[in-house]
Each structure stands twice: as structure tokens, then as C-alpha cells.
Amino acid sequence: MTAQPAPSAFQVHASDNVATLLAEAAAGAPLAIVGSSSKASITASEQIALGHKVALVPIAEGEPVIKFGVVIGVAMRPIAPGEWVHLHNCRSQLDERSGHFDVRTGEPGDQAYA
Amino acid sequence: MPDRADHTHDSTWTGYLRPDGRKGVRNHLLVIYTVECASFVAQEIAKDEPGTHLIGFPGCYDNDYAIRLMLALATHPNIGGVLAVGLGCEYTQPHRIAEAVRASGRPAESFFIQENGGTRSSVAYGKQLLASLRARAGEDAVRVPMTFADLTIGAECGGSDGTSGLAGNPVVGRAFDRLVDLGGSAIFEEVVEMIGLRDLMVSRAASPQVAQQLGATYDKMLSYCKAVRQYSVSPGNFAGGLTTIEEKSMGAFAKGGSRPIQGVIRVSERPPHPGLWLLDSVPDGHFMQFGYTNPNDTEGIMDLVAAGSQIVLFITGRGSVIGSAVSPLIKVTGNTRTYQNMTGDMDFNAGRVLTGEVTMDQAADELLKMVADVASGQESKPERLGHREFFLMYKHQDTPSLEAGCHA
Structure with a gap:
């Protein structure tokens, strides 16, 4: 594998409003949407790592975030297409600790050590 | 499945037939400690012994779930023989484990450290028992085709x-x-x-x-x-x-x-x-x-x-x-x-x-x-790489008797 393929994102289900990055994308990078794609491409508005999610459509605050065709969380604030969807803007409907994790490292911020 | 290209489906290899009819892919020996206090001695016994794995339970008070799990592992098709080592104070009984293993048709031994003079002599005794278990597990091994x-x-x-x-x-x-x-x-x-x-x-x-x-x-x-x-x-x-x-x-x-x-x-x-x-x-x-x-x-x-x-x-x-x-x-x-x-x-x-x-x-x-x-x-x-991790802690599960899973 000498030629680096264009970064792409995988949309698992046609009803999904997010896709998963198959390789890291830089800010401004055009991403081909593969899988059950509802659109051909999207531009990453910020750097997004492999395995992380990009928003495909605008998602309003309180609206469900959908992947695999199921609700995986709720938008904590409005999310624009091309934005990284993660701990800073999407929380679990069940897990009480969701919303207390560092967006980059995942480190919990709600545990006292003293 | 049209693009299945290889012959995976007719693979055959040689395994170990156990008395209960199940077949194993390894013929390991198992050393079991029945309380944390016996874990160091058990670990030293198993150390540098080929194909010898270590499991055990840290608690002094016994637990149904933990005993069921240890017995299921001790009579697993990959296991050819078992040595259970206790300190001598705990609720979980090494000799009961050994009896259950022998009932499964495998060689098994057990002892308490307190009855064998401490760390050094217990490790030596354990290694001696392990050598005889190894010989018996080798003699008992029945090699059969497996799919x-x-x-x-x-x-x-x-x-x-x-x-x-x-x-x-x-x-x-x-x-x-x-x-x-x-x-x-x-x-x-x-x-x-x-x-x-x-x-x-x-x-x-x-x-x-x-x-x-x-x-x-x-x-x-x-x-x-x-x-x-x-x-x-x-x-x-x-x-x-x-x-x-x-x-x-x-x-x-x-x-x-x-x-x-x-x-x-x-x-x-x-x-x-x-x-x-x-x-x-x-x-x-x-x-x-x-x-x-x-x-x-x-x-x-x-x-x-x-x-x-x-x-x-x-x-x-x-x-x-x-x-x-x-x-x-x-x-x-x-x-x-x-x-x-x-x-x-x-x-x-x-x-x-x-x-x-x-x-x-x-x-x-x-x-x-x-x-x-x-x-x-x-x-x-x-x-x-030599990995053989094991972990067990107290848990409660309403599972009925051990035989429940064996009814075909």
C-alpha cells in the first residue's frame, strides 16, 4: 500500500446521522462516505481521528444521534455537518457519568483522588 | 456463501479425549489456590513448569459462584490433571476440589501448607506432586481426531x-x-x-x-x-x-x-x-x-x-x-x-x-x-508470550447445581 487512499467515513445504516472515520482526517479534508451512504461526501470541519464520528447532517440540541440505525446518544448542543461528534456534544441516555469525560483522552473528571 | 474458497470446513486435527466425551485442544496441568494466603506457594509451584496454569480464589470465606467456576475449569477438556493447594484456615477445601476432579476421571492431588512446614517445603512437595500428575496426565492422554x-x-x-x-x-x-x-x-x-x-x-x-x-x-x-x-x-x-x-x-x-x-x-x-x-x-x-x-x-x-x-x-x-x-x-x-x-x-x-x-x-x-x-x-x-491471566472475585448467581449444564 504505497498510495494513501483519500480519507473516508463509513455510514453503517441509511438512517444514521453520523459516519465513522476509517482513517484520520485533517480539518478541511473532504471525506468520501462509504457503506450505506446517504450522501457522497462531507468536509471535516476539524481534525477527526480514526474510529471517531463525523456529523452528516445538522443535529439540533436534544435530538438523537443515530448510528447502526439505533439511537446511541443525545446531542448536548447543536451539531453542524462535518463536526466531530463525541463526548463534548453527545451524551448517553443512561450512563450518569456521560458528560464528565475528557473529550480527547476519555479520562473521567468526576472522580476525587483526595 | 458462494465465495468460501478454502477447505476450512473439512479441517481435522488431533485433540485429547476426556472421560466425559469432550475433547480438549491442550493437555495442561492446573494448580489451584483456595485462598490468597496460599497464592504465593501455588505460584512458586507452577513457576517454570511447562503447560502448567494457575487459578484460585482470594477470599477466605467461600462462595458458590467461585467454587462452581473453579470446578468447571478444573474439569475443562483442556486440563489433564489438577493440584489444589490451601493454607489450612479457609472455608474452600482443596481436598473437595481434588475429589471432584478425580470423579471426572482426571488425576488430582491436594494439600494444606500448614500441614507441610511452610513455604519452602510446600513448594518442593507441590512440585513433586506436579511431576507425578504430569506423568499420569501423559499416560492417560487419549489422542483422537477433532473437527x-x-x-x-x-x-x-x-x-x-x-x-x-x-x-x-x-x-x-x-x-x-x-x-x-x-x-x-x-x-x-x-x-x-x-x-x-x-x-x-x-x-x-x-x-x-x-x-x-x-x-x-x-x-x-x-x-x-x-x-x-x-x-x-x-x-x-x-x-x-x-x-x-x-x-x-x-x-x-x-x-x-x-x-x-x-x-x-x-x-x-x-x-x-x-x-x-x-x-x-x-x-x-x-x-x-x-x-x-x-x-x-x-x-x-x-x-x-x-x-x-x-x-x-x-x-x-x-x-x-x-x-x-x-x-x-x-x-x-x-x-x-x-x-x-x-x-x-x-x-x-x-x-x-x-x-x-x-x-x-x-x-x-x-x-x-x-x-x-x-x-x-x-x-x-x-x-x-507466556500469558495465562486469571481473575475471580466474589459474586452471587442463582445458578442451580453444577450438573445443570451437562444435561444434553
């Missing part, structure tokens, strides 16, 4: 990332479909990672009765997770792109493939007949409410081994460096970067399906071929 129909394979995921649900787990799920079609048994667990998937689980039931069982298993899990306020998602999962337990759950469930679920077994029960099974390791309600849902990956793996799995597939997107006592662990990653970074630990790169290098079907066939190779005696990478 996929003789296999029970477990699947566990840990250190999951955004690739696990797209590549690692789906490839294992596809391999499970193949194994089931070939007459083998496949077991997956991690019910705590099926959050939000009640309808999907129930839709996979082999019968209305199983549908009811799956629904009840889900309901128990959800009420337990809510009660202990613990969900099975970790900082590493977050760093790897998984945002919530709901997202992780869909990916985790993919390792269950697509075949009908034959039923739910509890820890230390075995599948009563071949096919795909769900293992429920979630604690049942109890006045002490002890036990976390799944404290770590090794506990889940031991549950799968206790169900009779001769080999366990471990799917890790971020990379993990564990192995397993009793049964070989095969490490699968859906993340090509992880495969490259941890090439000494990772057995299989399922990330190639994401780049289009191989199809899902090809990857599943390759993985089954690797399972057959490991079953025939080739060491998996964790085995080669």
Missing part, C-alpha cells in the same frame, strides 16, 4: 474502539456463523454491552421460550446496571471514538453473528447442545448485592472458558496484552494501526476489511483457519 463440530469457541471484546463494531466484531460474528453451520458451539457474553438492544436480542431467539429468556436477561441486566450505576464503557473506549455505552453495545453485539440464539447459559454452565449461545454473567439480586457486572476482560474470558470454550477469540481495537489460563486466546483487532503497533501480541488483523483488502467472508475463513491451527497445537501469540 469444528467438537469445538466450543467463546468471544469477548476489550479495549474496543470505533473499528471494533465495524470490523473486529463483525468478522468474529461471521466466523461464529460458519462454526455454527459446521456443527460447533459458539458463546458470546457481555450482556452489559447490549444496552438499548432488547428488541434486537429477542428477535434472534431460536424459540418463543428463548425469546422470553433473552428478554428477562436484558431486563435483569438493565436494572442491575441502573442499581450499581455502572456501565461497561471505559476511558480507552472514549479515546478510541466510542461516545456512549449505547454505541459500544451495537458494535459488541455484532460478534454474535446472525444465527439464532439457542438459549442463555449462566456462569459455569455448558451449552446443552451445539449452536449459538448467550452467556449471562450478570449477578443476580442478593442481600449483599456484591459483585460488579464485569470487573475486567479476564473475568469475562474465564466465564467463557468455564462454559467449555477450548479457544477464546478476543477482539480489541485499541490493543490489549492479556492471555488466558486454561484455553488459548486468539487476539483479533479491527484496527490496522493497532495490529502494526502490537504485532507481537495481535494474532489477526480484521482491519483489512475496512481497507477493502479482504472481504468479510474471506476474513472469517482465515480466522477459522487460524482457530484450527491453534486447536491443532500451534501456539497463539499470547501463549507464546
Whole structure:
């Protein structure tokens, strides 16, 4: 594998409003949407790592975030297409600790050590 | 399955026939300590002994669940002989373990450290017993042909990332479909990672009765997770792109493939007949409410081994460096970067399906071929590195008698 393929994102289900990055994308990078794609491409508005999610459509605050065709969380604030969807803007409907994790490292911020 | 190209389905290798009719892929010896106070001596006994694995229970007060699990491992098809070592104060009795193992047709010995003069003499005595067990396990070994129909394979995921649900787990799920079609048994667990998937689980039931069982298993899990306020998602999962337990759950469930679920077994029960099974390791309600849902990956793996799995597939997107006592662990990653970074630990790169290098079907066939190779005696990478992790803590499960899983 000498030629680096264009970064792409995988949309698992046609009803999904997010896709998963198959390789890291830089800010401004055009991403081909593969899988059950509802659109051909999207531009990453910020750097997004492999395995992380990009928003495909605008998602309003309180609206469900959908992947695999199921609700995986709720938008904590409005999310624009091309934005990284993660701990800073999407929380679990069940897990009480969701919303207390560092967006980059995942480190919990709600545990006292003293 | 039109593009199944190789001869995976007619693989045959030589295994070990046990008196109960099950077949093993290893002929290991097991040293068991019955309390933390005996663990150092047990560890020294097992040290540098080939094919000798160590398990045990740290608590002084005994626990039904823990005893069932240790007995299930001590009479596992991969085990040829057992030495149980106690301190002499604890509730759990080494001689009772040895008796149960002898009743299974295997050689077994036991002793208390307090009756053997302390650390040095106990280690020497233990090594002496181990030598005689090794000789007997070797003499007793009956080598027989084995096929996929003789296999029970477990699947566990840990250190999951955004690739696990797209590549690692789906490839294992596809391999499970193949194994089931070939007459083998496949077991997956991690019910705590099926959050939000009640309808999907129930839709996979082999019968209305199983549908009811799956629904009840889900309901128990959800009420337990809510009660202990613990969900099975970790900082590493977050760093790897998984945002919530709901997202992780869909990916985790993919390792269950697509075949009908034959039923739910509890820890230390075995599948009563071949096919795909769900293992429920979630604690049942109890006045002490002890036990976390799944404290770590090794506990889940031991549950799968206790169900009779001769080999366990471990799917890790971020990379993990564990192995397993009793049964070989095969490490699968859906993340090509992880495969490259941890090439000494990772057995299989399922990330190639994401780049289009191989199809899902090809990857599943390759993985089954690797399972057959490991079953025939080739060491998996964790085995080669000397990994043989074990973990057991107090838990309460209402599982009935040990024989429950043996009724065919």
C-alpha cells in the first residue's frame, strides 16, 4: 500500500446521522462516505481521528444521534455537518457519568483522588 | 456463501479425549489456590513448569459462584490433571476440589501448607506432586481426531474502539456463523454491552421460550446496571471514538453473528447442545448485592472458558496484552494501526476489511483457519508470550447445581 487512499467515513445504516472515520482526517479534508451512504461526501470541519464520528447532517440540541440505525446518544448542543461528534456534544441516555469525560483522552473528571 | 474458497470446513486435527466425551485442544496441568494466603506457594509451584496454569480464589470465606467456576475449569477438556493447594484456615477445601476432579476421571492431588512446614517445603512437595500428575496426565492422554463440530469457541471484546463494531466484531460474528453451520458451539457474553438492544436480542431467539429468556436477561441486566450505576464503557473506549455505552453495545453485539440464539447459559454452565449461545454473567439480586457486572476482560474470558470454550477469540481495537489460563486466546483487532503497533501480541488483523483488502467472508475463513491451527497445537501469540491471566472475585448467581449444564 504505497498510495494513501483519500480519507473516508463509513455510514453503517441509511438512517444514521453520523459516519465513522476509517482513517484520520485533517480539518478541511473532504471525506468520501462509504457503506450505506446517504450522501457522497462531507468536509471535516476539524481534525477527526480514526474510529471517531463525523456529523452528516445538522443535529439540533436534544435530538438523537443515530448510528447502526439505533439511537446511541443525545446531542448536548447543536451539531453542524462535518463536526466531530463525541463526548463534548453527545451524551448517553443512561450512563450518569456521560458528560464528565475528557473529550480527547476519555479520562473521567468526576472522580476525587483526595 | 458462494465465495468460501478454502477447505476450512473439512479441517481435522488431533485433540485429547476426556472421560466425559469432550475433547480438549491442550493437555495442561492446573494448580489451584483456595485462598490468597496460599497464592504465593501455588505460584512458586507452577513457576517454570511447562503447560502448567494457575487459578484460585482470594477470599477466605467461600462462595458458590467461585467454587462452581473453579470446578468447571478444573474439569475443562483442556486440563489433564489438577493440584489444589490451601493454607489450612479457609472455608474452600482443596481436598473437595481434588475429589471432584478425580470423579471426572482426571488425576488430582491436594494439600494444606500448614500441614507441610511452610513455604519452602510446600513448594518442593507441590512440585513433586506436579511431576507425578504430569506423568499420569501423559499416560492417560487419549489422542483422537477433532473437527469444528467438537469445538466450543467463546468471544469477548476489550479495549474496543470505533473499528471494533465495524470490523473486529463483525468478522468474529461471521466466523461464529460458519462454526455454527459446521456443527460447533459458539458463546458470546457481555450482556452489559447490549444496552438499548432488547428488541434486537429477542428477535434472534431460536424459540418463543428463548425469546422470553433473552428478554428477562436484558431486563435483569438493565436494572442491575441502573442499581450499581455502572456501565461497561471505559476511558480507552472514549479515546478510541466510542461516545456512549449505547454505541459500544451495537458494535459488541455484532460478534454474535446472525444465527439464532439457542438459549442463555449462566456462569459455569455448558451449552446443552451445539449452536449459538448467550452467556449471562450478570449477578443476580442478593442481600449483599456484591459483585460488579464485569470487573475486567479476564473475568469475562474465564466465564467463557468455564462454559467449555477450548479457544477464546478476543477482539480489541485499541490493543490489549492479556492471555488466558486454561484455553488459548486468539487476539483479533479491527484496527490496522493497532495490529502494526502490537504485532507481537495481535494474532489477526480484521482491519483489512475496512481497507477493502479482504472481504468479510474471506476474513472469517482465515480466522477459522487460524482457530484450527491453534486447536491443532500451534501456539497463539499470547501463549507464546507466556500469558495465562486469571481473575475471580466474589459474586452471587442463582445458578442451580453444577450438573445443570451437562444435561444434553
